[in-house]
Amino acid sequence: MAASILRRCWGSLLAQRCRTGDVPVLHNGQTWRRAQASGSIASGRRAGNSPAGERGVAPWVAVVGLEIHAQISSNSKLFSGSQVQFAAPPNSLVSFFDASLPGTLPALNRRCVEAAVMTGLALNCRINKKSLFDRKHYFYADLPAGYQITQQRLPVAVNGSLSYSLCVGGKKNQMVTRTVRIKQIQLEQDSGKSLHDDTRSQTLIDLNRAGVGLMEVVMEPDMSSGEEAAAAVRELQLILQTLGSSQAIMAEGQLRVDANVSVHHPGEAYGVRTEVKNINSARFLARAIDYEIQRQIKELENGQTVMNETRAFDYKHGCTIPMRDKEGKQDYRFMPEPNLPPLILYDTKSLPANMNHQQVVNIDWIRERLPDLPSVKRVKLVEQYGILPEHSVALLNEDGLMEFFQNVVRQTQMNPKKVIGWILNDMLCYLKQHNLTVKESPVSSLLLADLLNLLERGAISSSAAKQVFEELWKGEGKTPLQIVKEKKLELIQDQQEFEQICQAVMEGHQEEVMEIKKGNRKVLNKLIGLVQRTTRGRADPVLVKQILEKRLSQ
Amino acid sequence: MRKSGGVGGMWALRFSRYIRGAPLGGGSHWAGLSLGSRFTQAASGRSDSRQEAAGDPRQRGLVYQNPTWQHVEQRPLPQKKVTVEVLDHLERLALVDFRDWEGVQRLEKAIQFADQLHAVNTEGVEPMDSVLEDRCLYLREDNITEGTCTEELLRNARETVEEYFIAPPGNIPLPKLEERDTFLQVSE
Secondary structure (H helix, E strand, O other): OHHHHHHHHHHHHHHHHHHHOOOOOOOOOHHHHHHHHOOOOOHHHHHHHOHHHHOOOOOOEEEEEEEEEEEOOOOEOOOOOEEOOOOOOOOOOOOOOOOOOOOOOOOEEHHHHHHHHHHHHHOOOEEOOEEOOEEEEOOEOOEOOOEEEEOOOOOOEEEEEEEEEEEEOOOOOEEEEEEEEEEEEEEEEOOOEEEEEOOOOEEEEEOOOOOOEEEEEEEOOOEOOHHHHHHHHHHHHHHHHHHOOOOOOHHHOOEEEEEEEEEEOOOOOOOOOEEEEEEOOHHHHHHHHHHHHHHHHHHHHOOOOOOOOEEEEEOOOOEEEEOOOOOOOOOOOOEEOOOOOOEEOEOOOOOOOOOOHHHOOEHHHHHHOOOOOHHHHHHHHHHHHOOOHHHHHHHHHOOOHHHHHHHHHHOOOOOHHHHHHHHHHHHHHHHHHOOOOHHHOOOOHHHHHHHHHHHHHOOOOHHHHHHHHHHHHOOOOOOHHHHHHHHOOOOOOOHHHHHHHHHHHHHHOHHHHHHHHHOOOHHHHHHHHHHHHHHOOOOOHHHHHHHHHHHHOO | OOOOOOOOOOOOOOEEHHHHOHHHOOOOOOOHHHHHHHHHHHHHOOOOHHHHHHOOHHHHOOOOOOOOOOOOOOOOOOOOOOOHHHHHHHHHHHOOOOOOHHHHHHHHHHHHHHHHHHHOOOOOOOEEOOOOOOOOOOEEOOOOOEOOOHHHHHOOOOOEEOOEEEEOOOOOOOOOHHHOOOHHHHOO
16 A cells, blocks of 8 residues: 555656656666667657657556466366356356355366466466465355455466567568566356346346456566557467467457566666556457556656556547546455365375375376467477468468468478468458458368469469469359350460560550660560450460560560 | 454364364264364363363264353453444445345444454364365266256246346345445444
């Protein structure tokens, strides 16, 4: 409490000093380098609005930390045998324990423990061989017990890290890798859902979600922008999906993000932070955080203070608004969960010989069975196919796209470096336009491979190939070859026919021919284009250029 | 049961690890009946009182035959007055109204009763959270075994709409102290 008041004063002090332009410039320290690396947030605003900006004062630096709740993918709940399923009829998946009827006791789901261990290992955490469960008390209708079972004192995994990549630079063409430390991963229960009926002034309670297993992943405040936070969350999402420990579908609330945001000047103490709660959309994650950063900077530059408060992101208006806090400052009254002894995990060394294997979670066994993580998959893609790192990022970003790419490569003679262009530029573009997933694509990997083979063999030009692709997209069941035949898209193979067409084009455009002969080689491209138009893309541009050059020099 | 937070640690109740220390032998966790004797014994600081009181438990079984009691002096214990702020905080957390000074006095007495535990010398003793803490935590297979009992559950509710429970719109907080018609103000 005292600390928060102190911090608040410090915040307003900072703001005052900014206005008088008295802040010492600090050009060292890690925070400063970070700020530079991330393109110095809001430097534009500072330079424009603040008198201090003119004196070359360091820009504001934002500090972002995340708490992410990931719903564990399991058949049954964390402590009860009721089913986990999204969008089931209300209160149809509730056991007596979930409704906290007297006399019921928790029974821990092994699958949930394994999912947390797996996630911890994938995030380079130290797995605690002994972890503890605690009760966190708060009073709300969707938490009928009046407390949540969580892991406050000794969580299942600690001290990890997550590396993620993002594109930086003016043109977003430079890939950088950053790392955020993982403070801990704790197992805990989800709450039920409340539906607020404002007109009748009542709340409808559905306990289907109450007691579903969650992994809370706590990230250290190592990020400095919404973009970084979004990239880190996206990477975490991919890791969880690869592991299968969570489906991590944000739209279904399986991945929920709370962001702690503050701003300060490099080299100075961190500012007062706010918490932006329940950001449940990948699309809005970066925007919500960036809005909050800008809002705090604006407040401070106007001589206001940032309040230590909880805020919500308003999707409609794209801003954060203060949340009506539940009754002032929280007092969760943590206490050890008396019904659950410590959770003991084993490794191969510590495993007792006569232990019932159904009662054992073996860390080494899980580690040996970890699948390739996205980062490893990307490296392998780059090595195996010679594609660029950013291509590998794009391939993994879309569910099933990597497999699609690999299937196409397997079925075509075309160089993977050329295939990737078709996958990322044409295929992905069409999918996005029609809002389809890779699985729903009307063009199968086999059809695309057929098409690319025609192109590779020189049977069609690349512009003709694009036309074929467009036809394939209609999903009428024709093969690329059929479409080529039907639309007469084959390249003109007859040398004589070719020469005649080129001759005709030259005769029809004497002016251009004169230009070229005078030495303006650029006009040649125009002629090539004209030949292409006449042949409706059926001419091989290399051949056209050769013929034209030959004829022009005659 | 160990932590209280809100009331400045006044509730702090520690089961001493001593309870299941060496004398009790392996495999025993339940010393419920003898709790009283343990605490007083520990408080008295005499290490041999156990033997005098109950004999060697290794010979007589796991549970002490005769509980012993020892009076703890009330005087040296910290006499804590419950402040208005703490009362307000407690009322808010519990969403209950202590109503009158009688209720407050009952609370103070309860705190004093629990505070006797402060007299126990626990130096060098690792706190124990639960008598189950050396037991294995049973792990359940991830099977669906229960949960289809909507009707039974909803029967417990005073009010339902379709298959939903009905609750008031959010918590109904107690009004702020100064806006509240409470005895706490006048008696200050």
